[in-house]
Amino acid sequence: MIELNQLFKRVFTKELENSDTTVYDLFQWQTVDVILKNYKNGETIYEMKDLEFPENYSQNACNIIATKYFRRKGIPNHLGYEHSMREVADRMVGFWTDALQEEGIIETDEEWQICYDELVYGLLMQMWAPNSPQWFNTGLMRNYQICGSKDDLYYYDEKTGQVVESEDRYTRTQSSACFILSIQDRLLGEHSISDHYVSETKLFKGGSGVGTNFSNLRAANEGLTSGGQSSGMMSFLQGLDRNAGAIKSGGTTRRAAKMVIVDIDHPEIDNFINWKVKEEHKARALGKMGYDLSMDGEAYQTVSGQNSNNSVRLNAEFMKAVLNLKNEPDHRIKLKGRIDSSVDREVPVQELWNKLNQATWECADPGIQFDDRFNDWHTCPGGEDGMFGEKANRINATNPCSEYAFLDDTACNLASINIFRFYNPEDSSFATESYNHLVGLIQCALEASIFKGQFPTKDVARRSYLFRTTGLGIANAASLLLALGYPYDSPEGRTLIASITGLMTGVSYYVSGLMAGKIGAFPKYKINEKYMKRVIRNHSRVAGARTDGYEELHYEPIKINHQILQKIGFKDIGTQLKHVWKLADEAGEAYGYRNAQVSAIAPTGTISFAMDCGATSVEPFYNHVVFKKLIGGGSMEIVNPVMEMALYNLGYNDQEIRNILTYLLEKDDRGYFLHEGVSGAPHIKPEHLPVFDTANTISPMGHVLMVSAITPMISGSVSKTVNLPHDATIKDVEDIHLLAYRTGTKAIAVYRDACKASQPLSSGMDDYQEKALEDYNYDELLALVKEGSTKALNRVRPDGMRLSRTHAAKIGDIELYITIGFYEDGGIAEIFVSTDKEGTVVKGLLASLSKSISNMLQYHIPPDQISKMLRGQKYEPSGFVSRHPYIKFASSISDLISKVIDIEHGDFSNCQVKPKNFTVMSKTNLVHSIPGEESPDLEYNKGSNGEVLYGETCSSCGSDRMMRNGTCKICLDCGTTTGCS
Numbered sequence: 001m002i003e004l005n006q007l008f009k010r011v012f013t014k015e016l017e018n019s020d021t022t023v024y025d026l027f028q029w030q031t032v033d034v035i036l037k038n039y040k041n042g043e044t045i046y047e048m049k050d051l052e053f054p055e056n057y058s059q060n061a062c063n064i065i066a067t068k069y070f071r072r073k074g075i076p077n078h079l080g081y082e083h084s085m086r087e088v089a090d091r092m093v094g095f096w097t098d099a100l101q102e103e104g105i106i107e108t109d110e111e112w113q114i115c116y117d118e119l120v121y122g123l124l125m126q127m128w129a130p131n132s133p134q135w136f137n138t139g140l141m142r143n144y145q146i147c148g149s150k151d152d153l154y155y156y157d158e159k160t161g162q163v164v165e166s167e168d169r170y171t172r173t174q175s176s177a178c179f180i181l182s183i184q185d186r187l188l189g190e191h192s193i194s195d196h197y198v199s200e201t202k203l204f205k206g207g208s209g210v211g212t213n214f215s216n217l218r219a220a221n222e223g224l225t226s227g228g229q230s231s232g233m234m235s236f237l238q239g240l241d242r243n244a245g246a247i248k249s250g251g252t253t254r255r256a257a258k259m260v261i262v263d264i265d266h267p268e269i270d271n272f273i274n275w276k277v278k279e280e281h282k283a284r285a286l287g288k289m290g291y292d293l294s295m296d297g298e299a300y301q302t303v304s305g306q307n308s309n310n311s312v313r314l315n316a317e318f319m320k321a322v323l324n325l326k327n328e329p330d331h332r333i334k335l336k337g338r339i340d341s342s343v344d345r346e347v348p349v350q351e352l353w354n355k356l357n358q359a360t361w362e363c364a365d366p367g368i369q370f371d372d373r374f375n376d377w378h379t380c381p382g383g384e385d386g387m388f389g390e391k392a393n394r395i396n397a398t399n400p401c402s403e404y405a406f407l408d409d410t411a412c413n414l415a416s417i418n419i420f421r422f423y424n425p426e427d428s429s430f431a432t433e434s435y436n437h438l439v440g441l442i443q444c445a446l447e448a449s450i451f452k453g454q455f456p457t458k459d460v461a462r463r464s465y466l467f468r469t470t471g472l473g474i475a476n477a478a479s480l481l482l483a484l485g486y487p488y489d490s491p492e493g494r495t496l497i498a499s500i501t502g503l504m505t506g507v508s509y510y511v512s513g514l515m516a517g518k519i520g521a522f523p524k525y526k527i528n529e530k531y532m533k534r535v536i537r538n539h540s541r542v543a544g545a546r547t548d549g550y551e552e553l554h555y556e557p558i559k560i561n562h563q564i565l566q567k568i569g570f571k572d573i574g575t576q577l578k579h580v581w582k583l584a585d586e587a588g589e590a591y592g593y594r595n596a597q598v599s600a601i602a603p604t605g606t607i608s609f610a611m612d613c614g615a616t617s618v619e620p621f622y623n624h625v626v627f628k629k630l631i632g633g634g635s636m637e638i639v640n641p642v643m644e645m646a647l648y649n650l651g652y653n654d655q656e657i658r659n660i661l662t663y664l665l666e667k668d669d670r671g672y673f674l675h676e677g678v679s680g681a682p683h684i685k686p687e688h689l690p691v692f693d694t695a696n697t698i699s700p701m702g703h704v705l706m707v708s709a710i711t712p713m714i715s716g717s718v719s720k721t722v723n724l725p726h727d728a729t730i731k732d733v734e735d736i737h738l739l740a741y742r743t744g745t746k747a748i749a750v751y752r753d754a755c756k757a758s759q760p761l762s763s764g765m766d767d768y769q770e771k772a773l774e775d776y777n778y779d780e781l782l783a784l785v786k787e788g789s790t791k792a793l794n795r796v797r798p799d800g801m802r803l804s805r806t807h808a809a810k811i812g813d814i815e816l817y818i819t820i821g822f823y824e825d826g827g828i829a830e831i832f833v834s835t836d837k838e839g840t841v842v843k844g845l846l847a848s849l850s851k852s853i854s855n856m857l858q859y860h861i862p863p864d865q866i867s868k869m870l871r872g873q874k875y876e877p878s879g880f881v882s883r884h885p886y887i888k889f890a891s892s893i894s895d896l897i898s899k900v901i902d903i904e905h906g907d908f909s910n911c912q913v914k915p916k917n918f919t920v921m922s923k924t925n926l927v928h929s930i931p932g933e934e935s936p937d938l939e940y941n942k943g944s945n946g947e948v949l950y951g952e953t954c955s956s957c958g959s960d961r962m963m964r965n966g967t968c969k970i971c972l973d974c975g976t977t978t979g980c981s
Contacts, residue, residue: 004514007444008111011437012121023117024086027124028055034066036974038957045957052084054124057612059629061126064609064975069135074146085124091139092130093119095173098142099448104519119445122438127421129607131177131414133207134449141170152202153454156465163461166454175413175449178399178471178602179203179210179460182392182408185217185338191459193217193236197243200258202456204247209257209400213313213408215338219267222340233268234275237305244307257400257968257978258308261369264318264352267335267343273355276310276365279303284757287912290880290888293757296953309400309967310365311747312356316372316554319741321349357734360750367749367967368737369398374405374746376553379532379715380467380596383407386527401719401967402747403600406469409459412597412716413449414471415442416604418611419500420479425645428484428569432503432576439472439504440511446470447515447594468522471600471716472508474501475608478615483645486568487690488620489702494709495564497618499573501601502543502560502713506580508598509536513587521592529592536588542712544574545581557712557744558705600716603966605977614642616965618706618718620695624677625664627972639664646691656683700724700736700750708743717746719966726753749967795858798822798829807900809884811893812877814842818900826920828863828904830854833897846893853897863901870898871910888912 010016013023032053036046046067053062070082082088097116100106106115122128130138140146148169155172157164166172181199184191196212203210220232237260244258262272282303287293293300300306321331329350337343359366374395375381383393398405404412417439422431450468455461477497478488486493516525525532540546542559550557565574587593601618608616615621624640639661647657663681666674678684678692703722710718722736733750740748804821815836823829831853833846856866873894881887881896886903889912890896899910906920954962954971961972969978 004105004511004518005107005111007437007440007511007514008106008114008118009437010114011118011434012125013114013117016117023120023124026121029053030055030057032057032059032062032066034063036063036067036957048081048083050083052086054085057085057126061610061612063629064606068132068606068975069610071140071144071146075144087143088135089120089123091143092134093123093445095139095142095452096445096448099452100444103448103451105444105447105515115441115444118438119441122441125421126418126611127438128415128417128442129611130175130445130449131416131602132606133177134173134175134413134415136207137170138173138175138449141168146170153456154458154461155454156461158465163458172452172454173449174206174454174456176411176453176455176464177208177414178401178404178412178600179208179456180397180399180404180406180408180410181210181212181457181460182396183212183214183216197240199457200240200243201247204244204258206456208411208456209259211259211261211397211399213261213263213396215261215263215266215313215396218338218340219343222267222337222343233262233266234271237272237275241304241307245301259311259398259400259402260308261311261313261397263313263371264315265333265336267337267345269312269335269352270347270355272310273312273352273359273366276305276363277359279305280363280757287757288888290912292889293912294953299757305365309367309402309749311367311369311398311402311749313369313371313396314741318349318352319370319372322353322738323741325350325353353734357730357737360737361728361730361733361752361755363755364749364751367402367747368740369402369747370741370745371395372554373711373741373744374717376555377535377538377712377715377746379535380407380524380528381531382524382527384463384466384524384527388531398717398747401603402749403473403602403717403719403966404469404471405600405716405746406597407463407467409457410463410467410469411455411460412469412471412600413446413453414473414600414602415446416473416475416602416607416611416617417442417504418476418613419474420476420483420613420642423480423483425483428649430480430500430570430573432573435500436503436507436576436580439507442472443470443508443511443595443598444515446472447512466522466524467596468594469597469715470508470595471602472504472598473601473604473617473714474504475604475611475617476613476615477618478620479613479642482621482640482642482691483649484568485646485650485688485691487693488706489693489698490690491561491564492568494558494706495561496568496570496573497706498558498709498713499560499565499570499577501599501710502539502577503573503580505539505599505714506543506577506584508595509539509584509593510580510587512593512595512598513584513591515594517587517591519594522594522596525592525596528596532593532596533588536585539712540581540585543577543581545578545585555742555744558709560713597715599714601710601714601718601720603719603968603970603977605965605968605970606975609975614640616970618710618720619965620693620698620703622695622963624692624694625673637665643692650685650688650691652683659683695723696725700728700732701739704736704739704745704748705743707748708740708745711744711746719968721749721751721964721967723964724750724752726755728752751964795855796823796829796860797858799824802829805904807884807903809887809896810882811890811896812879814877814893815883816846816893816896818897820900820904828857828901830857831897831901833893849894849897863905867898867901870894870901872898886911886913886915 029052032051033049034051035044037044048066051066069088072081075081093116097112101112106112151169153166153174154163155166182191183196186192188194200210214233214237217233217236218230220230222230224230262269283299286299286302291299318333331349332346333349334344334346378395381388381393387393395405396408422435424431450464455464481488481493534551537546538550538553541550542557544560544562562574565571604617624643625637626640627635628638629635644657647660660681660683663675668674679689700722707718707720724732736750798821802821804819806817806819809816817834819832820828821830831850833850835843835846837843853866872891874891878891881890887899902910908914954974954976956976957974959971959973962969963972
């Protein structure tokens, strides 16, 4: 067996052997300016000059790292803030290697230097990244003597055997992003309802996310010891929801990350399932009254339940009944009072199952967690006391994004490895040895973060010491599959990603075993030894390292298909996979394990941008045309760079590749992309089309099967949402839930396009990358002229007779008449805004505004851009709008005009009332009927970056490019995430 000291060897930094140079000398460095502006008002949020990054970093990665992770004050240099990736890498990696030496895992100064150099190299090469709290907190005292004040943080002192309060904030590190907290059915005291308010607030303040199973709380009308009756679980959930909405996560403007879980046998499960459905109905009703329906608007702020992800915990008994409904359609389960049997009642399984699928279809909540699937793979069901089967020792909950699942009152520090960095385009191989080497080093760093860590509650501090869970995951899976030419939704794609994930987990457990051999297993290992070894053996069977039968699994997991690996030329990955799991098994037999868990697939939001990943986590691409940030600001549209690799590997020649890439960027005269994907592109062979499928064209079942293939190769779970089109049925949702359970997925979330009133339909073709007004410049126009096009320079007036439509609306005390005139082809040609206020300044200003907008339209500025320019402007009169059938609120007359322009394009996303039918003038001089939200047949729009959540703006930069990422959301412009990774 390989010993631990052999892990500390030079693989990436061999040229530093017997050299006076440092790891930083292996990189070419660039000087970068970073400016972040608010998209709503154009104000500068953040500006720093002359920052230093490795030359291979994109402008976008530099922007994300500088604005999110550079320490901005208290740095003892002439600037007063961090200005180089050297500084950030040194403070984090130096902290980890110091801790490993203090812990006894690193024994010599030479091992310290090798470990430091290898981890720094991997970090600077964007091969991996730790989760955000590490960037925020780690090494500030070590490098800058920034200690901070006491912040109610705790750690376990091995010398005294007690949990003690930390002296300051930064001598140790708070590196965990994911927390699971317990709650007891009492009003006061430790783990009580009131204590939970405090614990959640502390976690939100620190920027972390928290998940809790609230099923311990008694239901409404259960008896109290005082003789009264309980107000019930739902009343307390509503109060905690309000608390989460009031606390801005990490002291910033983004919402807290929170998961609320309830067991299927709780007496209030009906109300919980339909909680968000009813609140969504209320929000829609408020919207029709004129209240702002954006996610940050008054309508959603008025209703409850908007500050968490909700999940229902389904047990094995319930799922067995669901699978047998054809034979026993009347099967019933008992909903049981927590302490009072008088509220017990039996309900049909079919009724609850239907309600669950209906609610998910209506508003995307709740998600589903399968209790038996989580606990089949539970390494520590003996908990602290060895009481197997006790609820307190089961996996009851997850973090907000569902990837971390373990005992209550525990935490996990995450990291992700960019698997595309190990792809060699020269021979389409995967650098397995280098990958395994880095995985082992990262696990050491995560262990160091526990050893020198601190935590927001005493119980979490104690249990983190006792169980030492870590969560390494993968990122950029879609880039690797695309480069190799394998469809995401294919046995080849699933097998390869599951195998690489299995390598990661196997190496992690092996290294954890070696650490245990040197300094001891996690303190509660002996109590849980037989359970953990059983789980490791089952992992080994999935990997192919064992051929005997599964132990105490209640389903057949998806095994790694080694024949497929051999067929696609990755037999070496299969060989390595079997080998590392054999080593992991042997290391556990010899030493036990230092860590109870080692892996989880997090959404990798902000850190995926920091690593210049083309795709996050295990998510597919959302589009093959992407934004590239430019030095000095602005952006341009380019084809996903991995596309060229993919086409080359599929056998296309240089000219064919150029033609295909050009096809993807083709636009019409108005700037609309003409093509959604490669279908119809020159030279593309039909059999290659699935390779280029994106998130919206991959079947929902393909998304589920990818999760199911990965799940038995990791310790935790996979954060992933299955996106459905707007016209999907409740049966479609049910089929996804059933497939997820049958194939071994632990948790699944489903989002049907536009099921939220705040988000209009966003799938289809007729959309384009928005081009800001300031992006039209003289050089571009001159180039158009040289190419023989003068349309961009010539004004096109409408004919003497043209169709028009007038919108009447009253805002404040002003009656307005907005008339839209059309060209023959249906395009908007002019706007006239008039009022009943004769002889007033307002009437004159409106005439001037009308003339300006009309001129812009006739000089080919897209109406969408004019609308965007006017949208959201605030001045009087403002407020409620009467007379207009669809617009019920506007922040100004300009905002009202923008809504009218949107309506004439069939876009009702900024209106409070969505019509059942509305006739829009089309681009081809034909009229077609666009049904509204109540019709499933709508031809609707999709942003070129995928399922963008229009209506929800980024709380950090104001951008409207918020996108679903796993079960959370991320801003494509500044990297702000609503999750906890």
